[in-house]
Amino acid sequence: MIRAGVIGGSGYTGGELIRLLLHHPEVHLDFVFSRTRRGESLYRTFPDLLGQTNLTYVDRPNAEADVVFLCLGHGNSGRFLEEWSFGTDTRIVDLSNEFRALENRWFGEREFIYGLPECHADAIAKAQNIANPGCFATAIELALLPLAAAGLLRETVHINAVTGSTGAGAGLSETAHFSWRNNNMSVYKPFTHQHLGEIQETLEKAGAVDPELYFLPHRGNFPRGIFATLYTAYAGSIEQAIDLYTAYYENAPFTFVTEVPVNLKQVINTNAAHLHLHLHQGKLLITSVLDNLLKGASGQAVENMNLMFGIPRETGLTLKAIGF
Template sequence: MGTIRIGIAGGAGYTGGELLRILIHHPLAEIVFVHSNSNAGKPLSDVHADLFGDTDLKFTDSISQEIDVLFLCVGHGDAKKFLDNHEINAGIRIIDLSQDFRLSKNAVHGDRTFVYGLPELNRKAIKEAQNIANPGCFATCIQVGLLPLAASGNLNAEVHINATTGSTGAGQSLSPTSHFSWRNNNLSVYKAFEHQHLNEIGQSLKQLQSDFDQALNFIPQRGDFTRGILAAMYTESDLSLDEVYVLYESYFRDHPFTHVSTRNIDLKQVVNTNKALIHLEKHDSKLFIISIIDNLLKGASGHAVQNMNLMFGIDEMTGLKLKAAAF
């Protein structure tokens, strides 16, 4: 595989910044342009200060058709607008990091059809796709914890989910709940039972277990840390713990970023990596599942590069062998 020529729209935000950090060091990537109307003409390092010394690229308000793939790192609802307002050659592949095309009912836009880009669910389809809808961060973390049960027809009771995300999950634009003085030493619940990622989670579970009709009781929380998601879930199950571990290890055997641990897990094991880790416990009839990811990497930009690697037929770990923060 030769060089992959890349365009990025919305390169000034958190997901755009993470994508740049990965792709600048990706051995097969060439960044052709980074689009941002508000920052056009400025060096990337004016916005992403950590990139100073790594690149001389500047933001632009124009796009080039001389690319192989376009990443859309724009806000929810803005991906459709971007495609409506910019002519993108049919041969250019698109990876969208917004929620605009994740649901099957919204997957067609003009002549483009978007494949839901969760490799642990749709690896074969991703390899053949021209357009990818990158999964949401909460959705990725929760789905990797539940997919093996659905794939084996063993998700037969309602699921209770409590998941906490870091402040970067709210995006880079300031809001009352992202200011340091509010977020620091604080914890809050938001969108209880109504989070937008529930729809894509339910869609994936039904893809594997068509008769799944149980409630997903999801309580999202804003955490007092910058990055990472920890999801703690439980459901009724007749399976023994040994049977569950065999099920999960078998399901994820060919997925190099997703690992099942017999020891308890913590966020520092995945922060700054594209890993997803899962830990399982049995408490009487309840199966308890913990899953963790970095919301900006496996939950967004790292996941998008993993999908790009699969689409272009290269090792999906290329450019993504990242070191965990650890301490």
Template sequence: MIKIGIIGGTGFTAGELIRLIIHHPKISIKNIVSQSHTEKLVHLVHQDLLGEKKIKNIKFTRNLSKEIDIVFLCSGHGQSRKELHNISEHIKVIDLSQDFRINIQSIFNNRNFIYGLPEFQKERIKKSNNIANPGCFATAILLAVLPLAKNQLLKKDIHISAITGSTGSGKKLSDTNHFSWRNNNISAYKIFQHQHLQEIEQTIHQIQKNFYSKIYFVPYRGNFSRGIITTLYTDSVLSLEKNQEIYEEYYKNHPFVMISDVNIDMKQVINTNKCILYLIKEKDQLIVISIIDNLIKGASGQAIQNMNLMFNLDETCGLRLKSVRF
């Protein structure tokens, strides 16, 4: 069994990790660290875990055990660098913050972090001991554009709009997380300036080095809890059928990405590690719609997927999840 630890155990991503881990056949939880809830039973914070035998008597601890194989850092942006000072070098790390996603920030404390998008660089992830888990918007957007970049087909600007649920902002309360603000409401934010743009641009340039056009990204806050739906469009001289062939070919060995022949909706992926893509061609524009669950494929599920690869397990182990359709 792979012995795991979690630091920052009370947030949304940690809660999702625990829910996945208790049904993973190859993982055992060694300890879950929380400075604010030390010695409190985990199921009293993540109350949906009440009655789960694997978590029944586990309490949050103040310090990380040294008897673990891998640690998931869920403390939030800016905290992971601080946490690494107290983690033994033999312990593998998957960081769910943005601290190590950009190449110039990826080496820290003798650790070299690999960008953990399996559909981009699965073989490198398998050989790595340190993974920077991608951002949720970045995951949805990159999965919509990777086949084009791989085939050197990005010639013009890319235009993107995407809407995410309230869990995308984390558990810490803010003005735009209040129910009374979110309910029956929607707003754009960080227009053309979202932090995930850096990792999107970096990844595209690694694949298609001659891409010099711009990426225009407009993110929205939605009035729902979880999920991301992204609409991307860019110039394409190829037919819809040829584009579909390119996408099918690119993702044929990636079990969590699928191409739909009919229009898609977000409930198809909620509570799963899937990304579903739908392609449309209008005149000279290729439109790609992408849907993911921001807490699973956009965070904790992708972290488990990366862990499976790092330990030479089946990529889908513990992640064969069905959507909550109704």
């Protein structure tokens, strides 16, 4: 059994990781770390865990765990690793943005590999440390990677993506307040979102040449999920585009191309990403949907762990969509 630990296990991504790891057939959840909840039962924070675990929060991690997931706020992972050291065999999966940028993928002697399984599976399988991609980044990269790899991502890409309120984290803020968010919608960080850097690097590494991305992120009035639409110039037919995408994701167990228009409910509560293609007057429209807390965060982190430990990627991630 893989001995796993979760650092920062009181937020949305930490909570989803706990749920996944508790039901993973190859994992023993060894500890969940919190500075402020020591001794408190996990189900006090996550009432749905009542009857599923007797674990309580600890304030000292097990330095000999096989894998540790960092679910801390952005900018806190490095500080935590400075304070707590782990064995050389302990694998680290960081869910913050701290080690995603190419120029900042080292912490001491630890190198962090960018963990998008659809294009980095071989590197992930050999890695000791993973920088888990951002949620918007995952949806956008999956939508554009087949074009980049085929040398067809040459023109400006216009991106519009809406995320649920859980994308802002569990902390209190004006724009996460129910009265503000409900029956409302807003744009934020237009053209400057922090995920653009990792998206640009990933696409360039795949074969795109200095892709020009115009990204408009929006806050939606729903709890979870990302619904992204992207369009760019494309000279081929829709049949060629579908064949290109289908072939690229042929061996990806969680990313699917469909000829039927997609919606969020078909992926919420799963580790799946669904893509739909539409061609109009020389523009290829790609719609990409996923669950921001699973395929966009905790589910993808477990998928990366599976790769690192040489077990099937689907293990512990066969999840049911809400459907209705």
